[in-house]
Amino acid sequence: MKLHTLLKLGVLSVLLVGGPALTSVHAAAADDETTEIGEQMDRMNRAFRELRKLAADAGSNAASLELVATMRAASAEAAKHTPALAADLPEAKRAAFTAAYREQMDKFIGVLDELAAAFKAGDNTAAAELVGRLRDVQRQSHREYKKPD
Numbered sequence: 001m002k003l004h005t006l007l008k009l010g011v012l013s014v015l016l017v018g019g020p021a022l023t024s025v026h027a028a029a030a031d032d033e034t035t036e037i038g039e040q041m042d043r044m045n046r047a048f049r050e051l052r053k054l055a056a057d058a059g060s061n062a063a064s065l066e067l068v069a070t071m072r073a074a075s076a077e078a079a080k081h082t083p084a085l086a087a088d089l090p091e092a093k094r095a096a097f098t099a100a101y102r103e104q105m106d107k108f109i110g111v112l113d114e115l116a117a118a119f120k121a122g123d124n125t126a127a128a129e130l131v132g133r134l135r136d137v138q139r140q141s142h143r144e145y146k147k148p149d
Ligand code: HEM
Pocket: 034, 035, 036, 037, 038, 039, 041, 042, 044, 045, 048, 082, 083, 084, 085, 101, 104, 105, 108, 134, 135, 137, 138, 141, 142, 145, 146, 147
């Protein structure tokens, strides 16, 4: 066998044996990276924690309104991106999945707008109830659109 044929075989076996191994290492690394949606969700999480402490207190309504505005901006930005889970679905299902995710985000933003109206009206009883609804939508959304940890 000529030298260059041996070299070609060598390259080929590295590709065949090493290729899949390298790909799976790369995929594992990608799982740990924060996604664009993840970044907005972290922002949302910080604001929502604070909001849950303040929501019942009428004296904090101005601060609560700012937190709702932060959550709204994070939701609107997150809606522009595709959940990581979409990549695990068959190609034919991805578009409908992403459309449903966006619709769900619109629904969530609708509740945020109701919450802003409640704070503006000084109705902290309604606000507390709406915070509970945000949690319900969050839980349902994560069940449907978030990749399991
Ligand atoms: C109170 C509301 C919410 C909070 C506090 C929240 C919080 C979080 C947190 C902390 C993460 C993990 C972020 C990371 O990986 O660093 C996350 C991920 C995620 N959330 Fe939310 N979330 C909320 C509402 C929603 C809603 C309404 C949707 C969809 C309509 C949603 C969809 C997702 C998705 C798809 C991911 C995974 C990231 C990705 O696929 O790229 N979340 N969320």
